[in-house]
Amino acid sequence: MVENGLRNSGIDVIGHVPWGTHFCQFYRTKHDLIDILVPYFKAGLDNNEFCMWVTAEPLVTAEAKNAMTGAVPDLSKYLASGQIEIIDYHEWYLPDGTFNDDRVLSAWVDKLNEALLKGYSGLRLTGNTFWLERNHWQAFTEYEAKVNNVIGQYHMLAICTYCLDKCDGAAVVDVVKNHQFAIIKQEGKWDLIESTIYKQARAALKESEKKYRNLFDTMSEGFAVHEIILDDSGSPVDYRFLEVNEAFCRQTGLSADSVLGKTVKEVLPSIEPFWIETYGQVVKTGKPAAFENFSSSLNKWYEVNAYYVDKGRFATLFRDITERKQTEKLKDEFIGMVSHELKTPLTIIVGALTVAGKDGVTSKQSRELINDAVTNASTLAGIVDNLLELSRYQANHLALNMEPKDIGQIIHSVTEKLRSKSILHRITTEIPPDLPPVVIDQIRVERILHNLIDNAIKYSPSGGEIKVFVKQEDNKLLLGVSDHGIGISPEDRHRLFQSFERLGGHYTHSIRGIGLGLKVCRILVEAHGGQIWLDSQPGKGSTFYFTLSTPKGIE
Ligand code: ADP
Helix, strand or coil: CCECCEEECCCCCCCEECCCEEEEEEECCHHHHHHHHHHHHHHHHHCCCEEEEEEECCECHHHHHHHHHHHCCCHHHHHHHCCEEEEEHHHHHCCCCCCCHHHHHHHHHHHHHHHHHCCCCCEEEEEECCCCCHHHHHHHHHHHHHHHHHHHHCCEEEEEEEEHHHCCHHHHHHHHHCCCEEEEEECCEEEEEECHHHHHHHHHHHHHHHHHHHHHHHCCCEEEEEEEEECCCCCEEEEEEEEECHHHHHHHCCCHHHHCCCEHHHHCCCCCHHHHHHHHHHHHHCCCEEEEEEECCCCEEEEEEEEEEECCEEEEEEEECHHHHHHHHHHHHHHHHHHHHHHHHHHHHHHHHHHHCCCCCCHHHHHHHHHHHHHHHHHHHHHHHHHHHHHHHHCCCCCCCCEEECHHHHHHHHHHHHHCCCCCEEEEEECCCCCCCEEECHHHHHHHHHHHHHHHHHCCCCCEEEEEEEEEECCEEEEEEECCCCCCCHHHHHHCCCCCCCCCCHHHHCCCCCCCHHHHHHHHHHHCCCCEEEEEECCCEEEEEEEEECCCCCC
16 A cells, blocks of 8 residues: 555564565564565565565575465466566576676666566566575675665565674674664564664654744745646646645635645635746746736635646745735826825916916906915815825824913914815804813814814805814813714714825815824824814714813912
8 A cells, every 4th residue: 555655664673664665574483584575575465566485595585475365366367467576586686696786786686677668667676685695795785775775765665684694793784774773573573773864864854843843834925836738749738736825824724624635726716827828938938937827716825836846846925915006006096186185276276376467467366366276275285284194193293392372362363264175164153151271282283173174165065154162071172063064974984084085975075185183183192192083964064073182280
């Protein structure tokens, strides 16, 4: 059975191992060899591997075949098809009576290539070293070291069997050193001894794998590794998901289970052709690509980096940039709106002043033109002031210049300035005569009142009374501005006092504004320790209230 790309060794004490595993068995009797090699080859035959058993005493070819037949009754079928070869060591190691390490090594690789061509998954082999004499020992040890170094690159599994009674201490050390691990029978049970070098290398590899796995799982970018799917002409057409990290699932909203093993086109059938074309270019040229694109399947914007990894593999790095794209869009819209709102009064001012200075303009016309210019200049100043207040607030630079002031006088001066703005509206005030001075930042309170009265004018198209009032309440002043305008529906109220929020409706859109007046009112009222709210009835009018605290001792 193939488990996570591992091969079943068939040997209980070993379990599953990757291709490229090279290990040894120390045996005493022929039964020890049968114990290990028979299940080893049975697992190979069961898993479509080409098997090669090079025998020597004490288990010669005929005995090995017999032992195998016990476990694999239809062995003759496998022998006939050529999936297993059981041959004597002379034939394999010493064809001309001498041992030549390079010749044997390349013969194994040839056998493997033959096996792969025939459709087998790889080569499973064993060689017995009983025949090894002292004069061959050195050459054979060098051969084992070479096998150990190169076998990792091949679809090969190898067991070398050594007779324990023929090995002295130094020989055992040589053997163990040249194999990834050894199996040996101790007190009737097979045990596994790992070579220290291999153990260390494996631990280091595991550690580095863990480090990269951690990095892969904790990185904020989504990462996916794909297998490249080619069409008949060898051109890339699709990309199968082999691995994805947690951020990939977070950024795409797709679970690992729903993508692994599937191709990009299977997971996202309506993926923009641009993505697949770009991936294809990366695979064909080997050059990485980076792009930003909207995925209509996932309804998000992504920044994608695509890389060709190696033959057959391809990787993509994802970053969800939807929020950034939305902010950029809002910024563009905002810049467009503000520039329009600044440009319109400026155009009127320039136009009015140009015409007012021309010959033939009567003094009455010229006065009206100059009035127009002044009104528009004050609108312009209002927008710029609100923008500046917002930016000071956002930069934490909203310092108030607090001084005791007469609120009645402030209300009079603001209403006076705004009265000229509309002949349709009657701005009245209600100010008790005995109000104590209040500690405030005069310019900021003027700004609050200006914004509220300006709105009352703008949003009462049929005119009517706009009342500005003030009342003393305990240790605070309650101020208000009421109008008989279009009013605000209860559902819309939560949107008020936010930056750049304008309530919908045909009427609002025909009125100049950037949706900042109420936000600035709230910032300035709260900076004074007060509160702001409203009462409103759609179609009947609104009253905006705010408080200013008048701490005891200042009254
Ligand atoms: P602007 O007037 O520039 O749009 P504001 O922040 O002053 O920005 O007001 C936000 C929105 O609140 C306005 O666009 C309007 O829809 C609504 N609004 C403000 N004041 C009134 C009012 N007195 N009557 C009706 N609607 C109002």
